[in-house]
Amino acid sequence: MLLPTIQQPEHLKTLSVEELVELAAEIRQFLIEKLSVTGGHLASNLGVVELTLALHYCFDSPSDKMIFDVGHQAYVHKILTGRKDQFDTLRKYKGLCGFVKRTESEHDVWEAGHSSTSLSAAMGMALARDLKGGSNRVVAVIGDGALTGGMAFEALNHIGHEKKKLMVILNDNEMSIAPNVGAMHNYLSKIRSDRHYLRAKDEVESLLKRIPAIGDRLAKTAQNVKDSLKYMMVPGILFEELGFTYLGPVDGHDLGKLMDTLRQADNVDGPVFIHVITTKGKGYHPAENDSHKWHGISPYKIESGQVLKSVGNPQYTDVFGATLVELGKQDDRIVAVTPAMPGGSGLIPFSKEFPDRMIDVGIAEQHAATMCAALAMEGMKPVFAVYSTFMQRAYDQIVHDICRHNANVMFAIDRAGFVGADGETHQGVYDIAFMRHIPNLVMMMPKDENELRHMMYTALEYNDGPIAYRYPRLSGLGVSLDEELRTIPIGSWEKLSSGEGCAILAAGPMVQLAETAADMLKREGVQVQIVNARFMKPLDTGMLDQLATSHTAMIVLEEASQAGSLGSAVLEYFAEQGAYDAVVSLMGIEDRFIEHGSVEQQRAEVGLTAEAVCARVRELTAPAVGARNKRSVSS
Numbered sequence: 203m204l205l206p207t208i209q210q211p212e213h214l215k216t217l218s219v220e221e222l223v224e225l226a227a228e229i230r231q232f233l234i235e236k237l238s239v240t241g242g243h244l245a246s247n248l249g250v251v252e253l254t255l256a257l258h259y260c261f262d263s264p265s266d267k268m269i270f271d272v273g274h275q276a277y278v279h280k281i282l283t284g285r286k287d288q289f290d291t292l293r294k295y296k297g298l299c300g301f302v303k304r305t306e307s308e309h310d311v312w313e314a315g316h317s318s319t320s321l322s323a324a325m326g327m328a329l330a331r332d333l334k335g336g337s338n339r340v341v342a343v344i345g346d347g348a349l350t351g352g353m354a355f356e357a358l359n360h361i362g363h364e365k366k367k368l369m370v371i372l373n374d375n376e377m378s379i380a381p382n383v384g385a386m387h388n389y390l391s392k393i394r395s396d397r398h399y400l401r402a403k404d405e406v407e408s409l410l411k412r413i414p415a416i417g418d419r420l421a422k423t424a425q426n427v428k429d430s431l432k433y434m435m436v437p438g439i440l441f442e443e444l445g446f447t448y449l450g451p452v453d454g455h456d457l458g459k460l461m462d463t464l465r466q467a468d469n470v471d472g473p474v475f476i477h478v479i480t481t482k483g484k485g486y487h488p489a490e491n492d493s494h495k496w497h498g499i500s501p502y503k504i505e506s507g508q509v510l511k512s513v514g515n516p517q518y519t520d521v522f523g524a525t526l527v528e529l530g531k532q533d534d535r536i537v538a539v540t541p542a543m544p545g546g547s548g549l550i551p552f553s554k555e556f557p558d559r560m561i562d563v564g565i566a567e568q569h570a571a572t573m574c575a576a577l578a579m580e581g582m583k584p585v586f587a588v589y590s591t592f593m594q595r596a597y598d599q600i601v602h603d604i605c606r607h608n609a610n611v612m613f614a615i616d617r618a619g620f621v622g623a624d625g626e627t628h629q630g631v632y633d634i635a636f637m638r639h640i641p642n643l644v645m646m647m648p649k650d651e652n653e654l655r656h657m658m659y660t661a662l663e664y665n666d667g668p669i670a671y672r673y674p675r676l677s678g679l680g681v682s683l684d685e686e687l688r689t690i691p692i693g694s695w696e697k698l699s700s701g702e703g704c705a706i707l708a709a710g711p712m713v714q715l716a717e718t719a720a721d722m723l724k725r726e727g728v729q730v731q732i733v734n735a736r737f738m739k740p741l742d743t744g745m746l747d748q749l750a751t752s753h754t755a756m757i758v759l760e761e762a763s764q765a766g767s768l769g770s771a772v773l774e775y776f777a778e779q780g781a782y783d784a785v786v787s788l789m790g791i792e793d794r795f796i797e798h799g800s801v802e803q804q805r806a807e808v809g810l811t812a813e814a815v816c817a818r819v820r821e822l823t824a825p826a827v828g829a830r831n832k833r834s835v836s837s
């Protein structure tokens with residue numbers, strides 16, 4: 203066994219290629235075993251075992267900067283940099299992060315989680331190196347999916363212009379999470395797969411070398427022929443034309459070839475684009491067979507590949523997907539648009555039913571948003587199906603192209619709230635704050651999966667501009683689903699129980715949390731009012747005015763950033779009304795990033811628990827405090 207001897211990358215340098223091959227097999231087995239218990243991004247990491255070994259064998263991290271795009275495929279990097287003993291805590295609360303993490307190791311030089319940032323980071327690090335007179339290498343590993351992200355093209359354009367010495371390694375496994383899409387993908391496929399193309403390239407190149415330099419005129423012609431033939435035959439001509447030296451395509455599982463190519467790249471004085479061909483899920487049959495499913499996987503049985511999914515109620519996402527099919531049958535104007543997340547967003551059923559009305563644009567949230575605006579202007583009913591966290595990429599397009607045009611776009615915002623194991627880069631906790639202040643937008647969140655369906659129908663029937671519904675990465679409550687869908691009056695909240703003293707305004711899963719707290723308080727003889735504050739915009743100002751007089755205090759309970767979300771909106775309202783005696787207490791997420799763990803652990807960390815709600819109610823309704831607070835707004 204070689205793996206126990208590898209504590210740091212330098213331990214690799216003494217190994218032979220044969221030993222590295224053996225080590226690669228051990229690492230694969232390690233990943234398959236560990237992730238069968240913890241879950242994680244198995245397929246992506248199985249695909250980069252040899253590539254990561256070759257990188258750490260040939261180059262010298264951390265002085266040489268190794269940047270992993272998205273960072274979900276950095277488990278091998280973590281194994282080789284002294285963290286293999288922490289893998290039992292992978293993606294667990296206070297355990298090993300599932301992405302690159304600077305606080306974990308000096309070898310982790312760039313964090314991500316969101317895709318397509320690695321090339322910009324590489325350019326920044328190369329620029330800084332040169333300004334400081336440094337000589338370290340800068341290497342970015344980017345997947346073919348991440349390469350479809352607009353930022354990557356912006357960086358390629360700039361890198362090719364500046365011609366800084368750096369390496370871009372394209373890990374091309376033909377997969378994003380789902381099969382990759384786009385013209386770039388098709389171009390890469392041509393390079394990847396056309397054997398004749400590759401053989402001809404060698405023949406042409408050796409022929410060209412034999413053309414003797416004769417007479418100026420003929421030599422000029424010969425050079426033109428050479429250039430045009432090169433244009434046809436050099437596989438990565440696109441990248442060459444952008445100013446890179448293109449190397450490849452190279453077998454990403456052949457350690458010898460990989461190392462030769464890295465050494466060749468190292469001798470190039472300028473930007474190099476290395477096209478590496480890998481198999482996502484390499485070495486584990488179930489993952490190779492279905493790398494979409496095994497991109498991010500729950501714990502599983504190694505022998506059978508059977509996933510040990512917890513049996514729960516249908517996920518909100520599944521209810522969204524099924525309801526969209528129902529609505530799609532009623533209205534052929536509905537077009538679903540996803541930025542590379544057809545599976546995660548629950549759109550596979552819709553794509554099967556309406557293949558030409560489910561559009562996967564690749565990792566291109568900005569493009570998706572603006573395209574939806576145009577679809578709406580042309581009379582379609584676009585559904586922008588997007589994770590809250592990834593929608594952050596499209597803020598300007600939402601303002602500039604959707605809301606300013608008052609385009610009738612429906613936002614299906616999934617993963618709203620804490621997301622659990624993906625942690626701080628993926629928490630869906632900012633979208634209320636960054637959307638509710640945009641003119642023309644309506645925003646709502648259902649208390650359960652049945653209300654989600656009614657909200658989807660409400661959005662479809664709403665023709666006055668952009669409308670968003672947001673829902674969590676959770677199982678539903680198991681409530682029965684109404685056959686008949688009805689519209690919900692825009693801006694209407696819902697009183698769920700009666701009570702005096704304190705009213706709890708809650709949205710989404712926080713309604714259930716409020717109900718748990720209310721049951722606990724009832725045992726103390728305290729009856730609180732619960733309100734399903736299901737519209738973030740517009741607020742139900744009529745109910746707010748009523749509550750301000752009928753109750754002594756209000757708590758706004760939300761799994762969102764406390765700054766700028768629903769609680770802020772309520773405070774703003776009362777301040778605008780001059781209702782300074784309204785006692786409003788906010789319970790949301792404080793001003794910091796919340797790392798990976800379970801959703802329950804993340805809620806507990808920020809005090810979103812039934813016990814904390816009870817304590818807040820007691821505090822607000824205690825006679826002395828109530829009177830004192832009459833004059834102020836607490837939060």
Ligand SMILES: Cc1ncc(C[n+]2csc(CCOP(=O)(O)OP(=O)(O)O)c2C)c(N)n1
Nearest residue numbers: 246315316317345346347348377378379542
């Ligand atoms: C901005 C953004 N949108 C969507 C995602 C979700 N996402 C995570 S990994 C991934 C696919 C990445 O494909 P690729 O870069 O080819 O990596 P592979 O897993 O194939 O190695 C996507 C779409 C993301 N991380 N960031």
Ligand SMILES: CC(=O)[C@@H](O)[C@H](O)COP(=O)(O)O
Nearest residue numbers: 272274315498546617624675
């Ligand atoms: C790495 C990445 O961004 C995606 O794989 C993400 O982890 C998917 O999230 P879900 O598991 O919530 O679909």
Ligand SMILES: [Mg+2]
Nearest residue numbers: 345346347377
């Ligand atoms: Mg890929």
